[in-house]
Amino acid sequence: MTTQQLSDAELAAQPAAYWTGAAYEALIAFIRARHAELGFTQPQFWLLRNLSKNDISPDGQGMTVPELQRAMSSYLRPEDDLEAEAKVLLERGWLTRDGDGRLWITEAGRRLASTSSSTPPRSANASTTASTTPTTSPP
Template sequence: MTTQRLTPYPRQQLAAQPIGYWTGAAHREVVGRIRKELATESLTQPHWWILNHVAASPAHWTRAELAAKLTRYDDQGIDFTEVFADLAGRGWTTEDATGTLTLTEAGEAGRIRAKERNLRAHEQTHAGITEEEYVATLDVLRRVIANLGGDSDLPE
């Protein structure tokens, strides 16, 4: 995996850069790559979130509970009703009499395929970045968010 070579800039010039621009640019690139990988399986991020939550806690989530939890992460106005219906229509999820969701074997297989694609995107994103640098970056971003009154806790 090859990483692009960065143009070096003086520290003072970098320090004057607007964080809003750079966090937005990073968001577009990272999320765009993830969405591209998921699209190969005709999945959206909400599909991915649902699959992972249901896999992590089988027979725990109902559609309403999971949609309420995941809506805060959606930036595209996704209709979760349609996403749940799509997963059920594919035969990837089932619901018991109480409406509790479980992944089927096909759903777990699809989740694993998407996970493998996302891992490749994750590896490319982290190329040339040490764990220490990554953690420091996240800590700085969390402080920026907290300074502005936002929720800087880790997502569940």
């Protein structure tokens, strides 16, 4: 994606939809960076969540990649390749695949999804927050 540089005046004139799109892209970049720090991608996390009966899956049953793509169609991005992401999870032992091509979450995959869901995001500027926070209460 090409980033266009706008002047301050041009930025100030942008409609709310522009800022909504900019906020969305910034949020996705933040989330994906945090997932990468934990050792997996956002699509891998979605695969685990969609296969977990304790999360998004209504019944905990295995699903094929096309079924998962349909289930995630409202939030998958064009660059997300679920087959490639599933392959990595299979290699790590976080998913298994049955003879019908359905993916199933393993116990290790459940633990990762559960732990990752409970890990709070940290601020991109967390290291500077402490030094800028007042240590005394205002009068």
